[in-house]
Amino acid sequence: MAKKHDIAIIGAGNLGIAIAKGIAGAKLAKPKNMYLTRRHLEKLADLKKQKFNVLANNIEAVQNAEYVFLCVQPKQLPDVLKEINPVLDPEKHVLISTITGVEIPTIEQHLETTMPIIRAMPNTATAIQESMTCMCTKNASEDQVKEVKTFFEALGETLVIDENLMKAATVLAASGIAFFLRYIRAATQGGIQLGFHAEEAQKIAMQTARGAASLLVEGENHPETEIDKVTTPQGCTIAGLNEMEHQGLSSAVIKGLMASYEKINNITQ
Secondary structure (H helix, E strand, O other), rough: OOOOOOOOEOOOOOHHHHHHHHHHHHHOOOOEEEEEEEEOOOHHHHHOOOEEEEEOOOHHHHOOOOOEOOOHHHHHHHHHHHHHHHOOOOOOOOOEOOOOOHHHHHHHHHHOOOOOOOOEEOOOHHOOOOEEEEEEEEEOOOHHHHHHHHHHHHEEEEEEOOOHHHHHHHHHHHHHHHHHHHHHHHHHHHHHHHHHHHHHHHHHHHHHHHHHHHHHHHOOOOOOHHHHHHOOOOOHHHHHHHHHHOOOOOHHHHHHHHHHHHHHHHHHH
């Protein structure tokens, strides 16, 4: 039987709901031990039917929990922490923030006590349990970090990093979803020009992208190792790869990542 965890998710929007479903689906916590808050409770009606505790009272949710997920908008954070401060207990609670761009020192400014804090950056693939989640921590024990890492592993892969890399992680993992989708769209458009119907071209592009990523995940090889298996002397693959590089494929990707990183630095300063 899974270890019992009491979990509060403050601000159960799309991400909060995905976290709740992932944790429950992995049997890391039972729905009856999870407390989800939101202003408009009607949007959590389906979760209520699944025996999750659905409520509008953040204080009650925190009082019943050990792990407290903060999934609110950045502008809502000060008021939420002011509200729950009286019931936060550093001996009991672990704060887990998924709030984009909000650093741990900023969270600490709104707390009345020193607490274990874990900052996590999932991406939108949490909805299908294929997220890449990067985490950084402060004042959390090794066991607490391990436990929270297990929660996010129910939603995909995780990596613990230094906080100074969290902006880069946002670009590479969160914005990265859009970058890879743009490649699939481009491949689909190319497939249409080659003669496929749009639905056929997209299906081929999607599954090929999935296969390429899976080769690296399962085989743990460098991309070039797998590329070498496809390219033959004077073949069509190397001709296409060379033309893409002549047109600046790798350079464009790297420049795009750096532009995104520069933008996120300017936004969060």
